[in-house]
Amino acid sequence: MSKKRLSIVDIANNLNISKTTVSFILNGRAKEKRISADMVEKVLKYVKEVGYKPNSLAKSLRTGKSNTIGLIVEDISNPFFGSIARLIEDKAYKNGYKIIYCSTYNDTQKTKDMISMFRDRHVDGYIIAPPEGVEEDITSLINESMPVVLFDRYLSTIDTDYVVVNNQFSAYNATQYLVGQGYKNIALITFANDQTQMVDRIKGYKMALKEHNFKEIIKELPFSEDLTESITAFLKSRKGIDAILFGTNRDATYGIKIMHNLGIRIPDDIAIISFDDSDAFELHSPQITTVAQPVEDMAEHIITILLDKLNNNGVGTKNQSVVLHTDLVVRGSSQKTKK
């Protein structure tokens, strides 16, 4: 019933020519290979007529290129990563690349597995927001001269391209802003691990506090744990906090819900600022001040660097570190209200 898909051999046979000729023509190498214009026309016409499409698996097998980019994010359902993924996907498709993706949930083993799967599928390039502990795997990719672009965070022991934001300054700046607003007991609630972006955010917060000789009040959260319980406990036990900087949108989302539950008013009881802008923070009333990452720019840089490497076969290009700047989007929620 379903007529078997045409192969290049069928095309060649039906036209009584060699498949080599067909292949050359279809790959735009007609001039280079001195195929006559007549022949080119004949083949193209026929190919179009019968709707022949090369089998990309066979093509990939032979060429070693799959025209696929592996995208490894922390969690595709997180608005930050979702937006980046959307933009990257868009730009990749426009350049003839497909995306195959997965979420790591910061699980090192899962990430290793995924890298191995992607490698297996012969993806041409990797875009990764790496958890800790995958240095070896990434090094090994790089040794095989695979294009790899890290983003959101980087691995200090590896020389790769990466695109991140100035996390330390951003956190410093946000904290300073709170200080400027008159808050004196400023806490940092954050998902914490050894990833660079988190380390830097914590550093920035500490720097700002040190400048004013304020006491550090830090609640570090592990990624997988149930955040509700630990944040609730923290907020209950620590009296006197008048402002909170949240390290990620996820932390803030939980935090705000809990503050509502506990009857803590924002910003009257406690003012807040969150990393990563999102609709949720804009919709909240009062609107939440955020450290907005330039998602569009990040995606643009990531894909540009990657395509560059892909086109140059990674030859001769030096690695680039792109550090973009965030915007402190000041909204109602961190502004001191007169009592």
Next chain:
Amino acid sequence: MSKKRLSIVDIANNLNISKTTVSFILNGRAKEKRISADMVEKVLKYVKEVGYKPNSLAKSLRTGKSNTIGLIVEDISNPFFGSIARLIEDKAYKNGYKIIYCSTYNDTQKTKDMISMFRDRHVDGYIIAPPEGVEEDITSLINESMPVVLFDRYLSTIDTDYVVVNNQFSAYNATQYLVGQGYKNIALITFANDQTQMVDRIKGYKMALKEHNFKEIIKELPFSEDLTESITAFLKSRKGIDAILFGTNRDATYGIKIMHNLGIRIPDDIAIISFDDSDAFELHSPQITTVAQPVEDMAEHIITILLDKLNNNGVGTKNQSVVLHTDLVVRGSSQKTKK
């Protein structure tokens, strides 16, 4: 430098046996093919030792199976689709399938291109939230006996598996709830097109109003247009509205922002309910009442049906239509406050 990747031929040569034997063993067909236990052990040990991994492209080329599922959503950065994607991805990976995905933005042509790309890449199955106008393409997939599961909406003219929610009743029920709260001028603001979920939501809204002889106040929005302008205009021009049902989370997100800008208080001036729950609505104060889709269940059903078809080679299984029920999550924002 980078030692070439081992192939099954290398394994066979190094062990002085045939690659056929290796292949059988690696594919778990040892007993069936009566390979001696000694041989099996020897091969497995060696394979493990040298870390050989079969080239999946070659495998796919030969077998016609790619162990890949194509996931086509409307917009991966939308929390609803992001969550579903995350869950589907998770379950797929657990069953040995990789996901390759794309967003359609409800663009028919883009969707056609994507389906064609996926077909090209020999994905084994499709999960699609289809825009209008792709009936032919999907029919053609089905004719080639490709497993296809639609979700969020279905195509009335095609007999496929699909997983949706009871949109009509959900909208009816939400509207009734507003009526029950004493609202009398209830508008529907929604992204509108011929997709079943949207048609049904509008129907449900109308049904409820008709029951009470209330006037329909409907603002239909095209997907691509800038929503801000048209919603603003609508809200300014239509006086007397005391409640709004939003057809999607996107509509509501825009709507709420605009209401804030216009100084319209929720729910005192206008109460609202939105389709699709999300953090943004829970964080909002007052919290927004929503029609929550059972995302987890949907993902579960989708992947179960698909895997079923994949395993049965789609033979003999009748198509299933799964219609799940939503929850009306009642929160502050639609509850009449005493004036």
Next chain:
DNA sequence: TAAATAATTTAAAATGTTTTAGCAGCACAG
């Protein structure tokens, strides 16, 4: 012990491409 049967293992074909190396045919110079 020869024949039949069973137990292992394998050669070769097939999957659909790209690419290398080179074949014919022809014009022209020596």
Next chain:
DNA sequence: CTGTGCTGCTAAAACATTTTAAATTATTTA
């Protein structure tokens, strides 16, 4: 005419698997 160089095309190898059909070896059976 012989060698050189171009033009236009192609045969065959290579990519790494799976699978069919059969070959080899071992074990019974008569």
